[in-house]
Amino acid sequence: MxxxxxxxxxxxxxxxxxxxxxxxxxxxxxxxxxxxxxxxxxxxxxxxxxxxxxxxxxxxxxxxxxxxxxxxxxxxxxxxxxxxxxxxxxGKGWQVDKSYVAMTEPYYMPFIAVPKAWTGSTSGLVSGEVMLVDIQTEEDLEKYRGKLNGKIVLVADDYDVTATFEADGNRYTDEELKEMEKYPSQNGGSGDYSARYARYRAMREFRNKVNDFMASENAALIISARRGRHGTFFTSNGASYAPGSEVATAEFEMAPEYTNMMKRLLAKGIPVKLEAEIRTSFYEDDxxxxxxxxxxxxxxxxxxxxxxxxxxxxxxxxxxxxxxxxxxxxxxxxxxxxxxxxxxxxxxxxxxxxxxxxxxxxxxxxxxxxxxxxxxxxxxxxxxxxxxxxxxxxxxxxxxxxxxxxxxxxxxxxxxxxxxxxxxxxxxxxxxxxxxxxxxxxxxxxxxxxxxxxxxxxxxxxxxxxxxxxxxxxxxxxxxxxxxxxxxxxxxxxxxxxxxxxxxxxxxxxxxxxxx
Amino acid sequence: MxxxxxxxxxxxxxxxxxxxxxxxxxxxxxxxxxxxxxxxxxxxxxxxxxxxxxxxxxxxxxxxxxxxxxxxxxxxxxxxxxxxxxxxxxGKGWQVDKSYVAMTEPYYMPFIAVPKAWTGSTSGLVSGEVMLVDIQTEEDLEKYRGKLNGKIVLVADDYDVTATFEADGNRYTDEELKEMEKYPSQNGGSGDYSARYARYRAMREFRNKVNDFMASENAALIISARRGRHGTFFTSNGASYAPGSEVATAEFEMAPEYTNMMKRLLAKGIPVKLEAEIRTSFYEDDxxxxxxxxxxxxxxxxxxxxxxxxxxxxxxxxxxxxxxxxxxxxxxxxxxxxxxxxxxxxxxxxxxxxxxxxxxxxxxxxxxxxxxxxxxxxxxxxxxxxxxxxxxxxxxxxxxxxxxxxxxxxxxxxxxxxxxxxxxxxxxxxxxxxxxxxxxxxxxxxxxxxxxxxxxxxxxxxxxxxxxxxxxxxxxxxxxxxxxxxxxxxxxxxxxxxxxxxxxxxxxxxxxxxxx
The missing domain is CATH 3.40.630.10 (Zn peptidases)
Structure with a gap:
């Protein structure tokens, strides 16, 4: 060495x-x-x-x-x-043609949110009360069977949104570059991709099961939080792009500040209503x-x-x-x-x-x-x-x-x-x-x-x-x-x-x- | 001392x-x-x-x-x-009852924006091409007389939105606190408030003139940028709250990333269309x-x-x-x-x-x-x-x-x-x-x-x-x-x-x- x-x-x-x-x-x-x-x-x-x-x-x-x-x-x-x-x-192409979501009760506030990739449309402008669900495992689905018809479902996880005392932007210092020159103690690319891929595949399979459940229960809209703060958040894929795959329920990923707000309101017994519209298009011609x-x-x-x-x-x-x-x-x-x-x-x-x-x-x-x-x-x-x-x-x-x-x-x-x-x-x-x-x-x-x-x-x-x-x-x-x-x-x-x-x-x- | x-x-x-x-x-x-x-x-x-x-x-x-x-x-x-x-x-109370804006041409993208305080409503859902105007002085208004009827007017200024290499959050260091203990070389509160207030008053008077102009020209909607980045931006007041004052044209303040995007598109000769809806309420009963x-x-x-x-x-x-x-x-x-x-x-x-x-x-x-x-x-x-x-x-x-x-x-x-x-x-x-x-x-x-x-x-x-x-x-x-x-x-x-x-x-x- x-x-x-x-x-x-x-x-x-x-x-x-x-x-x-x-x-x-x-x-x-x-x-x-x-x-x-x-x-x-x-x-x-x-x-x-x-x-x-x-x-x-x-x-x-x-x-x-x-x-x-x-x-x-x-x-x-x-x-x-x-x-x-x-x-x-x-597989299928996809794009967003309309995206709007706002809280209407207890007061009006537009929310920052983006439809998850490859998810479906709402039935026009939908509105209704938000129902918080906690689905971590397949067994959790049974708790909600028969209860989600027409509901706006909040499946928000918790994310840290507190103040950041480190800069968003950074550049390599001379010391960091010197460290990188050393014979590898770590390898960005050599990691256990197979393990990571297995986790990803398991996550995707679970997601597909939840998607099937939500579709069969006829939920109107799903809302989930994602990592981020201050109006920035990280987005992801929500459904299969395989040709011929079922279209998943319309789903927003949302800045966690708003999902946290809704959770605090619901925890106080205060009903939260949203109005929302998602229109997405799929492309399967090529x-x-x-x-x-x-x-x-x-x-x-x-x-x-x-x-x-x-x-x-x-x-x-x-x-x-x-x-x-x-x-x-x-x-x-x-x-x-x-x-x-x-x-x-x-x-x-x-x-x-x-x-x-x-x-x-x-x-x-x-x-x-x-x-x-x-x-x-x-x-x-x-x-x-x-x-x-x-x-x-x-x-x-x-x-x-x-x-x-x-x-x-x-x-x-x-x-x-x-x-x-x-x-x-x-x-x-x-x-x-x-x-x-x-x-x-x-x-x-x-x-x-x-x-x-x-x-x-x-x-x-x-x-x-x-x-x-x-x-x-x-x-x-x-x-x-x-x-x-x-x-x-x-x-x-x-x-x-x-x-x-x-x-x-x-x-x-x-x-x-x-x-x- | x-x-x-x-x-x-x-x-x-x-x-x-x-x-x-x-x-x-x-x-x-x-x-x-x-x-x-x-x-x-x-x-x-x-x-x-x-x-x-x-x-x-x-x-x-x-x-x-x-x-x-x-x-x-x-x-x-x-x-x-x-x-x-x-x-x-x-004076008048005010609140937002509906707020939505998205680009529809050259492609669909919802924008992060907030109506300026005390500004009016659009005529329902409006849509149309964006027209960039540059109004720095009262004389500039004449350039646009007779040209803004029904237009969505972009009056965006430039703001720095590049990466930040300093932390958003900070706390006082011991050194900074020691410095504050010294007999004042600077006084946060003793500044020339009268000069600052005069500037503010001049700005407000100019804003009111622009508002009157936009209303008389019957612009459909005004879009302006504000300082901020990454989905955060600083908002402000857009009109008078004096009892009986005229209602100003509907106006969005917008994350500068989007106004910059529109300006770059327009500079290339690519038409930009928006659809937008603002509904605001005023309260004058008390x-x-x-x-x-x-x-x-x-x-x-x-x-x-x-x-x-x-x-x-x-x-x-x-x-x-x-x-x-x-x-x-x-x-x-x-x-x-x-x-x-x-x-x-x-x-x-x-x-x-x-x-x-x-x-x-x-x-x-x-x-x-x-x-x-x-x-x-x-x-x-x-x-x-x-x-x-x-x-x-x-x-x-x-x-x-x-x-x-x-x-x-x-x-x-x-x-x-x-x-x-x-x-x-x-x-x-x-x-x-x-x-x-x-x-x-x-x-x-x-x-x-x-x-x-x-x-x-x-x-x-x-x-x-x-x-x-x-x-x-x-x-x-x-x-x-x-x-x-x-x-x-x-x-x-x-x-x-x-x-x-x-x-x-x-x-x-x-x-x-x-x-x-």
Whole structure:
């Protein structure tokens, strides 16, 4: 273990010398910095993906607007092979057409709430008394059988909404970055996904049972609380998007301040009445999922069949406009391509962007893309394209600037990134290389078939406090200067990946442990 | 100046000795701490003032609910002379009966918004394209004459909504408290109120002109942005509450994230459509304002005609339930009375609580009370009751615990507070006494006629970032442990004020500088 750390420490003392091991195109870097930091189009791109397109739940009209805009925009820039590429079957699209809820007794107050994804509509404007139910287990359902017909049902859990004495926004300190450089004591991405997935599956099964119960009991509307405070809250999925699945009872997720208020009123024996209307639409005419693809073709006759891929997921949750999760990543990747293309740089390898979909429901778009193009992670049956991919770079950690990279265990990539970072010390503060993994998003599918897939260390800003999956994840959550830096860094890294004589170093192909 | 600071420094070294100058009832203090910290009713009281009563704009039904509840509750506790005491003419009551706004083009999204206080209704559910107007001066109105008929008008200003890297909540540090102990270099309350009031008056006059213009142009709805972020925003008044005044055009104040979004869409030439409905009610059957009064009568035959007053304003703005501005202060004062009454303590002087109204529109309720009972601050014509008031204690700085007191220049009160604080070192961290003033609320009317009116130094918590005047100033913004501490401290101070042989030291009567 020791040598790793020693090397790492040495490296930062010897940046210049080691930089020499990679060929750095300083002229191209100067141009890319200038274009990315001074002539940035990131605001325009981000605004079209968020403000203009709207919420981008997978297979929703909003996602389609964003996808089609990205296609048209890339064509305008002169990119090639621009297309919506189907990746397999996803399921129903869904969007909100009307959303209103207010307390009417003991007095009038409009509430901040958002329909849960893929849940149904109310029967027009409904009104009635709120009934508090406590359903923790399947057995609890029996307590309410025959009692919920036409009711507005409050199933609110408790969430901490007290004052916060820590900042919503934060950036990595030098100490935190130093800690990350150490050989992993923790691995963001190596966690027990199977255990987590089992919990998620159990939760989903229970949710489906509750949904069936509420539908069979003919409840008028369900209200549930979610984590958050001050008007921000974290939203989620409420029902199945499988083709042909039953439509679940209309359900609001609500800022916990209001559900707490209702619970305190009910505890005093004071009746609470609401009026509410939800109208949602489902789309089943095309249940396939699509990724957005575009390329700058390679120009070197020996290398142009090889590919450097960059991407991020374009789909979002439905309550905001998915600004930091993950219009930011998509805008950065598009802008990085625009920088390279605008400057007339001639990459030796082909550079391809992919804006994935179905990420929020299980990283479907990228995993399927990998399976369709590169190989099957279950059997490790590889396809010819597997040999042609140099690397995949992903952005999906919000709006915060790049502070370094997760090697995902790929030790061979360390000196390569180190060289590149040495030429970006004016735009990356204390660039950090960690052997650790980070998980939860679209590079994992690449990693799973032994392809070098990387995510970057990004300042968190307000990701876990205010933005990702919240109703307030809108354009104004974006830190524009950070996005400019990211796009510039990605352009530089991508271009150099396309130019280097060898493909990016790979780890050995994962061994199939065999489930069958 | 020097002796003041020296005394102050000495004092904290000699607490015990100086405490001896005031008679401290340690037995009563022990009981009050136990009742206030262990048997607190503050959650119940605060919930009735907020959750149960609702928004408490002056002369609104919500304020009347809270006032009547306080009256009934004080009667239950056995308090005397409990009444709604009229203080003079205020004007129209107002409340929101329906509030809904959503974007419908280029896609559907409900917006977080609140009607401005005292503005009118829309003609049912209205819908239409948004028109951006820029009105900074009276001359700007002419640009829009004849163009606003039936339009939804966006007059949004720009507000900073970027990420916050400082905590929403904060408490005083020891250093900050030490700084406050110094002879004033700054005075929160001594500022140029006349200049500030002139600005406010000019702003209000301009607002009234814009209102008249919008009404004459028959605009359907006005949308304006306000400071805030993440779903929180600060709300305000939009029209006159004078009896018989014209009803202003319906107007929403909106979270700036949405107004910014609309401005970016319009700047791209993309039409924005909204649908919206506001229904507001006005109440003119009784335009008088009322304070809530209640007493624990004094028991000493020589002192029972003298009075110690405590209070806070019960009225709030309309968007939340006015939890930290100022249900907190009212709940604390009621709970302090309850503590004294429940324990069967026999105050020598009468203790009187006043829950003021009309504070948010210009400190009307307390100023008029002072004028009706104690004296006219313009002529300095004093009434007999002036001689009978020992002190007035006010709470109106949010939910944060008491850290000390502002002497408002009343140097004679310093050793008295110092003695009392010395017996509360277990519930007040680093108790701080500052000669400085603090302004903006209901103790000012007392101060203006030479009566000792005090406010306390309170931890700010989220007052200026999240709570006061915001749509999210609801019960969950309250820090319950802080309220318990405040009520206990107030009970102890109030009781000791009632017991000491002399009234609280006074400053000399202010000299009338004479405006006529």
């Amino acid at each position: 020791k040598p790793v750390i020693t090397f790492c420490v040495l490296f930062f003392g010897l940046t210049f010398f080691l930089a020499g091991q990679e060929k750095i195109d300083y002229d191209a870097i100067a141009k890319m910095k200038s274009e990315g930091m001074e002539n940035s189009q990131i605001e325009m791109i981000a605004s079209y993906l968020t403000d203009v397109s709207g919420p981008r739940l997978t297979n929703s009209p909003g996602l389609m607007r964003a996808s089609e805009w990205a296609v048209e925009e890339m064509k305008k820039w002169g990119l090639k092979n621009v297309a919506l590429e189907p990746w397999g079957e996803f 249940i396939k999922g699509y990724n957005v693809i575009g390329e700058i073709p390679g120009t070197d006759k020996n290398l142009k069949d090889e590919v450097v891929m960059i991407g991020g997921h374009l789909d979002s949750w439905h309550a905001g406009t998915g600004a930091t999760d993950n219009a930011s990543g998509c805008a950065v990747m598009l802008e990085a391509l625009r920088i390279i293309k605008t400057l007339g740089l001639q990459p030796k390898r082909t550079i391809r962007v992919a804006l994935w979909t179905g990420e929020e429901q299980g990283i479907h778009g990228s995993r399927n893309y990998v399976k369709n193009h590169f190989g099957d992670s279950e059997t490790m049956a590889l396809k010819p394209e597997h040999e042609k991919l140099s690397a995949y770079y992903n952005i999906d950690n919000g709006t915060g600037r790049i502070r370094g990279v997760y090697l995902q265990g790929n030790e061979g990539a360390r000196p390569v990134f180190a060289s590149w970072f040495s030429a970006m010390s004016d735009i990356i503060e204390t660039p950090t290389i960690t052997i650790r993994n980070t998980g939860g998003t679209d590079h994992l599918g690449f990693d799973a078939v032994g392809l070098p897939g990387f995510q970057f260390i990004q300042d968190e800003v307000e990701y876990n406090t205010r933005t990702h999956h919240t109703n307030m994840d809108v354009y104004d959550r974006l830190e524009i200067d950070d996005l400019k830096q990211m796009a510039t860094v990605i352009a530089i890294i991508t271009y150099h990946t396309a130019q280097r004589p060898e493909k990016m170093p790979r780890e050995s192909i994962p061994v199939v442990t065999g489930s069958n | 020097k002796p003041v600071i020296t005394f102050c420094v000495l004092f904290f070294g000699l607490t015990f000795f100086l405490a001896g100058q005031e008679k401290i009832d340690y037995d009563a203090i022990a009981k009050m701490k136990s009742e206030g910290m262990e048997n607190s009713q503050i959650e119940m009281i605060a919930s009735y003032l907020t959750d149960v009563s609702g928004p408490r704009l002056t002369n609104s039904p919500g304020l009347m609910r809270a006032s009547e509840w306080a009256v009934e509750e004080m009667k239950k506790w056995g308090l005397k002379n409990v009444a709604l005491e009229p203080w003079g003419e205020f 335009i008088k304002g009322y304070n809530v009064i209640g007493e624990i009568p004094g028991t000493d035959k020589n002192l029972k005609d003298e009075v110690v007053m405590i209070g806070g304003h019960l009225d709030s703005w309309h968007a939340g339930t006015g939890a930290t501005d100022n249900a907190s202060g009212c709940a604390v004062m009621l709970e302090a009375l309850r503590i004294i009454k429940t324990l069967g303590l026999q105050p020598k002087r009468t203790i009187r609580v006043a829950l003021w109204t009309g504070e948010e529109q210009g400190i009307h309720g307390s100023r008029n009370y002072v004028k009706n009972h104690f004296g006219d601050s313009e002529t300095m014509a004093l009434k007999p009751e002036h001689e009978k008031l020992s002190a007035y204690y006010n709470i109106d700085n949010g939910t944060g615990r008491i850290r000390g007191v502002y002497l408002q220049g009343n140097e004679g009160a310093r050793p008295v507070f110092a003695s009392w604080f010395s017996a509360m070192s277990d519930i007040i961290e680093t108790p701080t006494i500052t000669i400085r003033n603090t302004g903006g609320t209901d103790h000012l009317g007392f101060d203006a006629v030479g009566l000792p009116g005090f406010q306390f130094i309170q931890d700010e918590v989220e007052y200026n970032t999240r709570t006061h005047h915001t749509n999210m100033d609801v019960y969950d913004r309250l820090e319950i442990d802080d309220l318990k501490q405040m009520a206990t401290v107030i009970a102890i101070i109030t009781y000791h004020t009632a017991q000491r042989p002399e009234k609280m030291p006074r400053e000399s009567i202010p000299v009338v500088t004479g405006s006529n």
